[in-house]
Amino acid sequence: MSAAVQAKSETRLLLSGNEAIARGVWESGCKVAAAYPGTPSTEILENVALYPDLYAEWSVNEKVSLEVAIGASMSGARAFCAMKHVGMNVASDAFMTQTLAGVVGGLVIAVADDVGLSSSQNEQDSRFWGRFAHVPVLEPADSQEALEMVKLAFDLSEDFNTPVLVRLTTRVCHVKAMVTVGDRSARAVSGFKLDARRWVMTPANAKGMLPRQIEREGRLRQAAEASALNVVEPGTDTRIGFLTAGPAYMHVRESFPDSPVMKLGFTYPLPVEAIRAFRATVDRLVVVEETEPLMEGELKAAGMADVVGKDILPRLGELTPNVLIPAVYGLRGETPPAAGTYPKIDPFPRPPTMCAACPHMGVYYSLSRLRKKVQISGDIGCYTLGAGAPWNALDTTISMGASMGIALGMDKARSEETKDKAVIAVIGDSTFLHMGMQGLLDIVYNRGNVTALILDNRSTGMTGGQDHAGTGRDLHGGEAPRVDFAKLVEALGVKPERIRKVDPYMLPVVFKAIKDEIAVHEPSVIITDRPCVLSEFYDRFKPYKVVDEDCTGCGNCLNVGCPAIFVTRSETKTRADGKVNDLKFTTIDTAMCTGCHMCVDSCGPKAIIPLAPVSA
């Protein structure tokens, strides 16, 4: 990870797009960088933090990270923030007005789209923000371009007095490719200068800025038309020419090595006239863009009615060679070469699972016991997996922090059938601090009948265990103030007697706490306090084993959902009354077992005992 940090100028090394972006941020002389973790962007700030001579932080959410960067830019420092695509939705309130105000120090925002949806709740196309906010968009296709475009983005930002978006996708962020690195160029910070007409966005001041924004967009369009980032690569097969950007360019070159390609790096404002000139050199123009038909639509609106795009290519997912080749062959009226020889074998799904001994399982085990009595709004994190087997105990996931507001809405919209059901909101520590607090405040203020479960595992688990304001550590791993969740929710107005802290490993205690709190018809909060098993704060205990002769095959331990518990054999048993029971006898993988003892509490016949004899 640190090889890039130590690398001298002109060194060539294998870097992911995220590592290359971090290097580019540092080389640009950036002074302040901020982010909230989110796949596939997380490693950008983790790597920025390794470089000297700049300030880097985990912010509580993307909006705050952008505001930190804006403050630094206003103060004359080059500033950067990174986020995943949905993070931009959170940050957009600050973004949409800051684009009017402009910058002093260059301000660059890297937005990483999860094209192909490997780890997100939607697949939105962040290039829209350029059009929406009238700011330039750069799109690197690989790690080297990512590094170079970040540097160019800072220059562009200062030259045009605008924030600049660098649009990434998973195939840039998480692909490693060869990169030649450069040197850092030091930049002085000018300090904040009073300028109310610019920085105080009252209606009158903002109105004054609007014409400037429009005029700026015109100049940016000229810059895009002339930009060296937009290049034509000639080819011998001029039946079809391709217009493309980002990693889709790589797939085009792989698939059609003889075709002319216009490759855009500066993609908004769209260089329509340069594209029109390229169009004239080929029989047909195919636009290959991930994911929405943005360029295609603008070209059609500009009179190039015959460009081909989403009529042959999908509007979702990656445009990899196996997608491109059949589509383009079809357009040419040709049969594509056979793809693949061997039939697909689909053994069984292997969805992500909670880790062995994950504290979340204790909560979901209890919720699954109460399943008929509760409806459960969920949130975004590892605990979203509670929606799946064996718990099936999470009913909604929409956006960061949404568990709170959605729970309140469910509480206020009850039917005859649901009027007696308790409404429970489940949220993790990092997500609660990100955007859940406001929702809980709303529940309290509007007297909602909701029990909120804050699963505090002292980690931003899903993205790989990053620190946050509740872990007591900062981005660099140093000591930091740690929020007290109990005090925080009390300050939001939850009555002290309605706030409980429980150990999620104690199944009976968790079950009773939830049962007691849902019986009281006012806002309540249950905080679980076991750290993530992958975090430095986690303590392992001695493992357990199943005594086979004592195991009755009831399968109750399997309902905990721990991946360390395996079925050794299945049997069916016909009872005296004729009822058939499916029996599942189990074993524990002692290498995975941390001794959390949740399964012990679930085992009626007490067949689960310590692996090693307990000394007296």
Next chain:
Amino acid sequence: MTEEPEMSNPAIITNILVCGIGGQGVMTAAEILAQAAIAKGYDVKKSEVAGMAQRGGVVTSHVRFGRKVWSPVITPGTADILVAFEVAEGARWADMLRPGGIAMVNTIRLAPPVVSSGLYKYPDDPVAQMRAAGVTVYDFDAGAIARDLGDLKLVNTVMLGAIADYLPFPAADLEEQIVGRFRARKPQMVEVNQTAFDRGRAAAADAARVDAAG
């Protein structure tokens, strides 16, 4: 300086798909392969698909190298080697192989909760399924070798040793890439990794003979 690789035809790209389960070391194995190819002067791209970050899910890494690599992903039906750290994952990704490609499979069976809870069945013999589909499979128990050498983490080195004789550069170059990582930080691990690498090579050769005989 790196030596010039023999790549008269720029169209020849080596495609290696490494697959397994989160936490098994798939990414590390792919990284070592990529670094070995870089040391030989190739252009390299390595693509990771980890899904959600926590453990237990399907993990794949695409390693592509040649004179110039464009797309970071291996097109289905073009992988030269499939390195499977788990046997059902080998079956899942076998269709990525080109005709004549090799599936190097660790025979360990890791059942996910959807299987242990009875929702799905783990196939009785994924290797037989692959062979029935016409795939060339070299399978062996890499975990047993690692355990025998006293450290389950050595599975990674064993699997890399197993594919070492099927790469377009000498096995010693891949071995050096592994050993070099330990030489500086954990010199006491050098010898056992060399042994693990050699035993992986031997196990693959044995498995190849079995496959040819079968």
